[in-house]
Amino acid sequence: MGEKDQAVRMPREKRAWYQAALALGLNAWLPSWFKGEIFQGGVKGVCVPALNCYSCPSAMGACPIGAIQTSFAGLRFNLSIAEKKFGLYVAGFLGAVGSVVGRMPCGWVCPFGFIQELLHKIPTPKVRMPRFMSYFRYVVLATMVVALPLLIVDQFGFGQTWFCKWICPAGTLEAGIPLVILNTDLRPLVGFMYYWKIGLLVLFIGWFILSRRPFCRAVCPLGAIFGLFNKASLFRMAVDDEKCTLCDQCYKDCPVEIKIYESPNTPDCVRCLKCVSSCKFGAISYEFLGKREVARDLRVKSPASS
Amino acid sequence: MKRKLPWVLLTVFLTIMVAGLLLGEYKTVLEKAVTVCLDCIGIG
Numbered sequence: 638m639g640e641k642d643q644a645v646r647m648p649r650e651k652r653a654w655y656q657a658a659l660a661l662g663l664n665a666w667l668p669s670w671f672k673g674e675i676f677q678g679g680v681k682g683v684c685v686p687a688l689n690c691y692s693c694p695s696a697m698g699a700c701p702i703g704a705i706q707t708s709f710a711g712l713r714f715n716l717s718i719a720e721k722k723f724g725l726y727v728a729g730f731l732g733a734v735g736s737v738v739g740r741m742p743c744g745w746v747c748p749f750g751f752i753q754e755l756l757h758k759i760p761t762p763k764v765r766m767p768r769f770m771s772y773f774r775y776v777v778l779a780t781m782v783v784a785l786p787l788l789i790v791d792q793f794g795f796g797q798t799w800f801c802k803w804i805c806p807a808g809t810l811e812a813g814i815p816l817v818i819l820n821t822d823l824r825p826l827v828g829f830m831y832y833w834k835i836g837l838l839v840l841f842i843g844w845f846i847l848s849r850r851p852f853c854r855a856v857c858p859l860g861a862i863f864g865l866f867n868k869a870s871l872f873r874m875a876v877d878d879e880k881c882t883l884c885d886q887c888y889k890d891c892p893v894e895i896k897i898y899e900s901p902n903t904p905d906c907v908r909c910l911k912c913v914s915s916c917k918f919g920a921i922s923y924e925f926l927g928k929r930e931v932a933r934d935l936r937v938k939s940p941a942s943s
Numbered sequence: 944m945k946r947k948l949p950w951v952l953l954t955v956f957l958t959i960m961v962a963g964l965l966l967g968e969y970k971t972v973l974e975k976a977v978t979v980c981l982d983c984i985g986i987g
Contacts (some may be wrong), residue, residue, distance in 0.1 A: 640950075675979055676977075679973065681977050682969045682970065682973030690976070690980070690983050691976040691980065691983075692979050692980040692983045692984055696976075699972050699973070699975070699976040700976075703975070703976075703983060704972045704975060704976070708968075709952055721966050722966065722967070722968055723966070724963070724968070725960065725963030725966065725968060726960055726964050726966075726968035726969060726972060727963070727968070727972065728959055728963070729959030729961070729962070729963055730960050731956075732952065732955070732956030732959065733960055735952075735956075736952040736953040736956055737949070776981065786949075797987075798980070798982045798983070800980040801980065801982045801983045802983075802985075802987055805983065808970075808983035808984060808985075809984070809985060812979075812980070812983035812984045813983070813985045817978065817984070823984075823986060825981075828986070830985045830986065831984075831985035832985075833985065834985035835985070860984045869949055871953070872948050886960065891976065927969060933949075
């Protein structure tokens, strides 16, 4: 094992702590919880690489899916008044993050992914999500995030944020429930849409307990976007076919139930790197900026590393 | 060529992002982010 193989190290064993710390970091303005308001600091225009509702009282940044929908929803109005606002900032942000790490933020940063992993630890019989359902997230992206906000507009040219309004359970959990509890002014406004989203959230939570990260795999438009970059990002997964015994230990441990040896850079992979640790044969590795790492313990045991 | 693709993509998207910032889109995102999103919470 050469010097090149020893450079990049991700703290795989401590991933849950990183997820917890980043979830707290993205929602660090805790005083808002006591006021029933949302954080309104000037840094909140910074997009975060996660599905983290900006109406969560303590959210420090902007959800890119909410922001890009707002751009699409306002595009026709902006064009009608010659306002040059095309959503380039958010689109560029998503593409830049994807170009560097692909879907890695899903595995390490996203609080909603972390919540799903925690709920899945509840001991119940588990159900594998049918693989074909993973294509549904592209339908959600194309329709609810892009097409409907652009095409269905009112008399002034304004569209709606369809995904946020009708689907997003992160918004309900992180913002809808706390704000309605904390802010008495909002309670009289609760109606059908609120109960719809609460009902949907309850269904999703049941699904989270039964299946592994089903929202990320079947619904999340942000994961759909980042996943498109997995095959072309600077960070890359690799599988050594000569070392892989097809034992499926990586598949059993994978939080999104993929067989990484079939396609190491599949758009479904959230790059949590659990498979790198699981593989007893050192067959799975990752590369970043030309540097590669395999499981740390294997490197120590390998005669070639001495 | 394959190893150059991520760099090309990164350059393109950073350029797009900077173009958006120069057009004042940060302020647009900020204005949305600091207002309670009634759609997001199921009240809109």
